[in-house]
Amino acid sequence: MSKRDYYEILGVARSASEDELKKAYRRCAMKYHPDRNPGDKGAEAAFKECKEAYEVLSDGGKRRLYDQHGHAAFEHGMGGGNAGPGFGGPDMGDIFGDIFGNIFGGGARGPRRGADIGYVMELDLEEAVGGVERRIELPTLVECGPCQGTGSEDGRLETCDTCHGHGQVRFQRGIFSMQQPCPACHGRGKTFRSPCPSCRGNGRVEEEKVLQVKVPAGVDNGDRIRLSGEGEAGPPGTQPGDLYVEVRVREHPIFQRDGDDLHCEVPIRISQAALGDTVRVPTLGGEAEIRVPAETQTGKVFRLREKGVKSVRSRAPGDLYCKVVVETPVNLTTEQRELLDQFEATFVGEGARRHSPKSSTFVDGVKGFWERMTS
Known part of the structure; x- marks a missing residue:
């Protein structure tokens, strides 16, 4: 493939002064620098192209050679023994492609369209x-x-x-x-x-x-x-x-998007999780309600249909998934602490295990583990 003209790459006339070249290169480098375009292979290639053009045109000797012979001054060994303008020698694939392309009627094209x-x-x-x-x-x-x-x-x-x-x-x-x-x-x-x-x-x-x-x-x-x-x-x-x-x-401070669906976490109190409640939740179209049944555990997910996103590619909006998170109360008053102490006192004996299904499963698992380790 034919290489672009160095003056065209930097966007300057062939009569451009040294200062004009420097300004054009800075502008080009700022636009395409990899740090400003992370992961963009096209920008990375454009940055290297600008750097290569400036390395040649900012050097008086190389610029004179380029003005006389174009890219051939460096790609075909005409640069006084210098294999290339600071980038490790010619690309043999490009050389043979240009040669045989010209033999069979291909070759360099006219001016390209704008970038x-x-x-x-x-x-x-x-x-x-x-x-x-x-x-x-x-x-x-x-x-x-x-x-x-x-x-x-x-x-x-x-x-x-x-x-x-x-x-x-x-x-x-x-x-x-x-x-x-x-x-x-x-x-x-x-x-x-x-x-x-x-x-x-x-x-x-x-x-x-x-x-x-x-x-x-x-x-x-x-x-x-x-x-x-x-x-x-x-x-x-x-x-x-x-x-x-x-x-x-x-x-977003509330929602995470996954395709057409939205996800959010909804904090609820222990009493709401244990007794059940109607909880108001935000959506992108306003508020909605979810019915939290009694004995709901943290992590339970509720689905609100068509409260997600209607993307440019889909016909119907996605859904909103609300995951409830049971919060541990903080900044308790003296009265609240006393009430919780009284509540905790009711969890005594073997009968307490039926109130904490996950805790019971965990305790049984630990006992089985130690039994296997000591047998």
Whole structure:
């Protein structure tokens, strides 16, 4: 696969100064750095691509070689004995792929479309479930207004004299015939006499883009929303890239989401668990009631049908699962302590075991264990 032009990667003109290169690299590195995009293989690859481009273009000697010969200056051993721009030598698969691709009519393509952009949008659970419209701002490359993306000051374009409008040039290397993007028009097939002063002939300028993004109801953590044509503007004559908005749902203080279902814990008192009670529980649509029967043990789960989430992929909402947790009372008054002492005094003798089924099972298990150990 043909490698992208280093100037295109950094989003600068071929006449870019050292300071412009440095600013472009910092912007690119901030956008794609692995620490800001954990687990994103695409961002990791883009970061390495930016680093490679800057290592070449920031070095005067390497930049001159690149301007004259393109990637071939490093991939095919033309860099004065240097195997490559600081990344461990050429990829033999790419070399042979380029050579044989050109022999059989393939080879380098013209200008690519604009780059895709990734944006992470954090939402509360309620926003993700109910849907929301958000205003976002992101720095990106947009079509230059004064020249309408042509790169020409007067808007007039001419057929490139070097490639005759094909966007590619062919050259001979030994027995092999090879082709690469035209160095004069950078693969566009068109040139201009006077570059636009606003974009310096690049056809694109950096700008803070403002968009209104509609997030559909029911999105989940990791879902991506594609906005076609809202990515970076491409080189003159090409289509813009796309914007991908990735949803990240913040942790909720009450609910945990599992697909279309919701889970929560409901604390109840010992008296409620022992005697039974009607307990009010929260849902995303308001309050609901669950009937806790007498002698309920901690960990008991109650299901409320269709009180979960209706995702963007499902037809019906999921359920809400409420797990009751029996709380031990704290900050007791003197009267409460006395009442509990009186209550505890009723648990005496063998008859007390029938009031604590789990405790009885545990005690029987321990006795059996010691009997087996001592036999």
